[in-house]
Every structure is written in C-alpha cells, then in structure tokens.
Amino acid sequence: MIPSFWRKIKYRYDLIGTHCKKCGRYYYPPRNLCPRCRRKGEIEEVKLPEKGKVLSYTVVYERCPVVIALIELENGTKILSQLSCKPEEVKDGMEVVRVFRKYGETSDDGIIYYGTKFVPCY
C-alpha cells in the first residue's frame, strides 16, 4: 500500500494530468498512452486548472455520507473526485475548486494519505 501510494503522490497532491499533443485531449488520472491516437499520440505531463463545475454526482452512504462528483475542469478535462461538503450542499453545475485534504489513514499508528479533493467555491 505505501509504495503504490508513494509512486502516485505527484499526481494526487496536485492536479498533474497528461495531454496528447496530437489530438489535444487531457487526461486525469494521467495516461501513458492516448487511447484515441494510440501509438501516433504524443503524451506530455501538464498541470490542470484548479477550478471546474459539477456535471453529475452521487452520495455514497456508508458510515458517513461521501459526495463523489464528476467534475469538468475549465479546460474541459473531466475528472472523478470526492467533493468535501455536506450532501445537501451539492448540485449540478455548482462551481468547485481543488483543495488539499486527507484521503484517510490505515490505522491510528499508520500512514496518513493526502491528496486532491474539491470543495464548493464559497
């Protein structure tokens, strides 16, 4: 668990995605290969915009309700992320911004996992 998370810190701590120079599409999480251009594609790492809007969402009710949203960033990149807010706050089209938050921890004496989530633009 620790090595697999550690390898992706760069992409989880910030919105570092990939861009295909050939077709212009952006991907997050980053892809090594453009699924449209395949071997003709040319992938580069890019920092994605911090703001976007909610296209769709769902609330997962387990112990505490968790809001999961499909977010379209300002450059059109669509990403799936946790929205750190109360379920009654979220609505389609709501403007959101990326924040740095805790993802969770394995136990009281385990590693704390951090990464990117989104919150409403208050």
Add this chain to the structure above:
Amino acid sequence: MIGICSYGTYVPIYRIKIDEIARVWGEDCDAIKNGLGIYEKSVPDEDEDATTIAVEAAREAVSRVKIDPKEIGAIFVGSESHPYAVKPTSTIVGEALGVGNNYFTADLEFACKAGTAAMQICYAMVKAEMIKFGLAIGTDTAQAKPGDALEYSAAAGGAAFLIGKDPIAEIEATYSYTSDTPDFWRRELQPYPSHGGRFTGEPAYFRHIVNAAKGLMEKFGYSSKDFKYAVFHQPNAKFPLKVAKMLGFGGEQTSQSLLVSVIGNTYSASSLIGLCAVLDVAEPDERILLVSFGSGAGSDAFSIRVTDRIIDFPREPKVWDKVSKKIYIDYALYLKHRGKIRI
C-alpha cells in the same frame, strides 16, 4: 532589502459559537464571551489537519507571485499539532507545492510562536545568501480537552510567508525574549495540553511580549509612535489589547489585526494571520510591529516596513473577507469534525 515577498492564509470554513459550547457544559456564555472577547471559533473539517491547512496557505502565498516553486530553497513549518510525531509536515508541503528535492527543511515546535521562529530562520538564510526564497508557515488545529477552558478558544488556521529579497514588506529588525516558563505544555502521548491557569498571564504572555517589544524598540531606536500597526499574539481578545496599552499602543493600531473574536486562537498562526490582515490594507512606508508569544516561553518581535512593491501586489481576497464566509455547526458535529467520537 529582505522581507516578506508574499503571504497567504487559510482558515477552515466551519465555526462553532461560544454559546453552543457553553450550552453543552452548562456554563454562563455571556460571562465567557465577556471574559475572553471571543464569540465563535473556526473548526477544521474532518479531512483537514495542520498539514492540509499549511498547504492551502502556502499555495495562496506562492500563487500571488510569479516564481517557479523550485526557487524556494527552504520550508519551515511551525505547529503544535503536526499530524505525525515522527515524519515531517514540511516535506508534504514541499511535495504539494512542487518545490523539487533540493531544499532545506524542518518542522518547528514552540507552542504558538513556531511560525515566527520559521520567519526568523528564513530571514537569516536569505541574508546569508544560502537560499533565494524561504517559506515560513504557522499552522494549527489546536487541541482542547472537552469541557476545559481552552475549548472556547482553541481554533484552526494557517499563514504562510515567502521570505526573500525585493519584498513587499521589509523585515527591518527582529528581536527575541526567551525563558524557561512552564505556563502551558503537552506531555508525550497525551492528547490534550495542560496549562497553569492564571499563570499563563503575567509571568508568561505579558512578561515575554513586553520584553521582546521593548527590547526591539530600545535596540533599534523605535517608539510606539513609529508604528502604524501593532500585531500581538491573540489567545483571547483581552490580552492583546492589554499588552498594547502597556506598550503605549492605541486601539487604532491594533484593531485591524484582531481576528480572535471571530476565528478563535489559531495558535502558531494567530499573530501571523493578524499580520496578513494588516498587510491587506497597509500602504508603502507604514511600519508594523509584530510580536508573537509561545508558551514555554518566548516572544519574537519584528519591525516590518511596507515597501512600494505592495501597490502592485495582488491582495485579494482579503483576510477579513475570507473569514466572513462561514458555516456554523453544533457541538455534536464539532466533536465529529475533531475526531473525538470513537467508534
């Protein structure tokens, strides 16, 4: 000329009113509000801690100037609520900012003054030409035992300062006053701090702030009239006003920085968020006195002079505007946010 090249703040959006805490413990809320001068305090979300707050404050500071984060040569994070006992907060901040791998760093702890200690270290390293920019951060999600007097004030927030040359506010001088005074402490493995009650006042807060401020003014030839603004550590609203009066400062010099009434005591970030609120409105050539206080005990005093560069510096959103946006929660949600409900 070395000083503050940029600054950023972060205060969680959640608040709990003093009335609500007093309701749960059967206390007289008016007596508490009158005694402390605090009406509500900030509360971190369930997924926020001193590290996430540090990152948000630092990101605002870095975004306000056009520098490559790799130009930051040092990061020092002061807090008394570092999420790990062993493993630095500062490396997480460095990674989140994209600073790279070649930077000096350490976590600092000196109760509520670790953030100003970070500023002094960054200032010295820039002056010694060891680094181009240093990032000094004060951040806390302050702990308080449920039912303890501290619960009415212990809050969450952070402030970050980019220290370097050609600043928007020059650090003209800094001076510290330190002694072994056990007014407030937390022992190893203990979840909550303990304090000496009234002993935190005269021998601790007032003695150290007065001596640091007087020492700075005597050594470098200032008087209270030389400062447009004075910023002091804010454990409550009464102490900073009293110490200001003791040092010859009036209400017009302290009011802009006094956020404690609406956000509580943000510990390592307390005086620093106050300084940011002053920098939001300060004009070129105005001088600011900043004096922190950390239990244990010590005070760091700074004379800061605003430069012409502040005119073109992006200062929006301002601290007072940011803290006016808030969501109130009740005591049950407060306990949940602070991880005090064990399942």
